[in-house]
Amino acid sequence: MPKVTYVEHNGDRRVVEVPVGENVMHGALYNGVEGISGECGGGMSCATCHCYIDEAWTARVGGPASQLEREMLESAYAKVKPSSRLSCQIEMTEALDGLVVHLPERQSA
Numbered sequence: 163m164p165k166v167t168y169v170e171h172n173g174d175r176r177v178v179e180v181p182v183g184e185n186v187m188h189g190a191l192y193n194g195v196e197g198i199s200g201e202c203g204g205g206m207s208c209a210t211c212h213c214y215i216d217e218a219w220t221a222r223v224g225g226p227a228s229q230l231e232r233e234m235l236e237s238a239y240a241k242v243k244p245s246s247r248l249s250c251q252i253e254m255t256e257a258l259d260g261l262v263v264h265l266p267e268r269q270s271a
């Protein structure tokens with residue numbers, strides 16, 4: 163099963179297995195990774211699943227955020243960067259085995 167490394171704001175790294183077809187937000191929630199809330203359940207209406215894609219993985223996750231994602235990210239609590247994505251919009255594939263995502267300090271006030 164492909165693995166994702168979640169790098170929390172304090173530098174702690176959590177490596178978890180995320181099934182193919184599942185999204186990166188659920189991978190965090192189901193494994194108790196701090197730093198992702200996913201309040202809307204993946205409906206792209208909350209931005210509490212904000213993460214920063216590690217530079218080495220930007221192209222492989224489909225590039226930067228889509229227009230719709232960017233609009234939603236405008237309501238993200240943490241600073242939005244070119245590497246920002248909504249983790250609920252990243253679906254795991256075997257090709258994403260080893261994906262590294264960095265998490266903001268907080269998802270809400």
Ligand code: FES
Pocket residue numbers: 187199200201202203204205206207208209210211234248249250251
């Ligand atoms: S979980 Fe709400 S936008 Fe991703």
